[in-house]
Amino acid sequence: MTRTILDIHILQTVPPSNLNRDDTGTPKSAVYGGVRRARVSSQAWKRAVRTAFSELLDTSELGVRTKKVAEVVAARMIALDPSLSRPAAMELAAETMRTATHSKIEVPKRKTKDSESDGSEHAPESAYLMFLSGRQINALAELAVEGGKDGDLKALKEFLKIKENKVRARQSVDTEHSVDIALFGRMVADWTDLNVDAAQVAHALSVHTVEVESDYFTAVDDQNTDAEMGAGMIGSVDFNSATLYRYAAVDVDRLQENLGTGLRDQPSAEPTRRAVAAFLEGFITSLPTGKINTFGHHTLPAAVIVKLRSRRPISFVSAFEKPVTAGEEGGFLQRSCERLAEYVPELESQYGLTGAGQGQSWVLPTPSARDGSGPRVLWRVDRDTPSETLLFIVSPARPDLTHLVDQAGWPAADGPGWNTFAYQQFLSGLTEGDTWGFRLTANPVHHIHHKHSKEGEPTKRAAHQTPFHQMRWLLARQQRAGFEIVQKSAERQLLDRGDEHELIVRDQRPLQFRRPPTRSSGEDVRFAKVTFDGRLRVTDPEVLRRTLTHGLGKAKAYGCGLMTLAPVR
Structure with missing residues (x-):
């Protein structure tokens, strides 16, 4: 079966920073290819992308991830029926969530003890973070108000025992997904049918060996006199710097199913288009904000490859299984780009991933070095006979000449209209x-x-x-x-x-x-x-x-x- 897979490959340099730290405050790392690499977890970058969505999408298209689901639904219920008291709304919301998700919704034990000691009331919570869209919260609130009129919990329980209403409760959380849920997924441990498969984001890895360094710092007390020697505070922070390979894949067909508003409306391509566009921009331009005030590591990718595939997602991380070494004058980026330019055509040629029907590619390359140290696009037009014109191109990345074919008036021709070959094997x-x-x-x-x-x-x-x-x-x-x-x-x-x-x-x-x-x-x-x-x-x-x-x-x-x-x- 033909699929629609969007692969995103990024090379990005990051100066001294601590994007994503472990429990000791040290930048996360991993061993790959037998050497220690810098690592940024997929969760850290997903969080950065979700944060970017607030500027790329309307808030109505986004969800909320929280344990305090009962509190969120209860607030919506009170907005629908102001006569409901907060404690009654909490009970109705918790019962509705239990039926909809089969999850435990109860006051945590530690908060139960606090309530007994100080007489305060705490809201029931789920045992884990739950991801709900605004429309799903609205549907749950409407169902709870309808079944628990005047805050009657017993009436709501009887209402939810009816098969039709059970189905409505389940549909309330299994349809009308927000963009972030449809992309990044949702796991409901107590009812796996409610899980949502979504975009896959890999851990970012440095293409080279990395060592962690430490910055020892002091702060002076401004009120100290000349007679008072020493610092008001001392400390240290760990950091590293790296050229990172980042990768993500989006199953566009699955995204269409998730966003197609499920059982309530007919699927539409427009929400999917907006979601894909937002994910592309968000993933490419976002950056985790760990220690950002300390390091100010605001960078953008130096090279981006986007591939549209019809069979399965493919990461190019194996191109860097052997760590990249610095160039003669320093720097890892140029050699990393060259490594990708060599690896990708060979891999795709070996596995038959070239030619017609194998999707398209878009490349945002790193700027060519002004000293001519990097490979560049070369081209030549040959006219050996009056009736034949040949265009030859040599480039670091596989060229896409669709626009030339269209301009020449051959869009309906069999095949892409041009031939491409991996050059590295010949050069070697x-x-x-x-x-x-x-x-x-x-x-x-x-x-x-x-x-x-x-x-x-x-x-x-x-x-x-x-x-x-x-x-x-x-x-x-x-x-x-x-x-x-x-x-x-x-x-x-x-x-x-x-x-x-x-x-x-x-x-x-x-x-x-x-x-x-x-x-x-x-x-x-x-x-x-x-x-x-x-x-x-x-x-x-x-x-x-x-x-x-x-x-x-x-x-x-x-x-x-x-x-x-x-x-x-």
């Missing part, structure tokens, strides 16, 4: 000495001084104009890019100069177009695009992998820099 197979055919579309440039420039003034970037100089541009970069272009034997050289290598230059085109209106500069974009075809030999596989994923030369945003390889025939 590159070895020194291998020979490949290659194609590179690039922007060969050099720097010149204008004839009117004064000494010391900056140079100007200019395009190489002749095939000879364009070839020299590429040959000057080959070793730094991890390859060497294959040389021709003397008998195969047709020209005295410029024909020493297995390399040709074609499709030289000057391009000019206006910048988008959002760019500050109003100048036109002008550059020359050249395509190189040839044969190369791998000299440094690691450096060549970087060339293939980071690009070569300038104008990468305009379709230059992408080199592709093909077997030599």
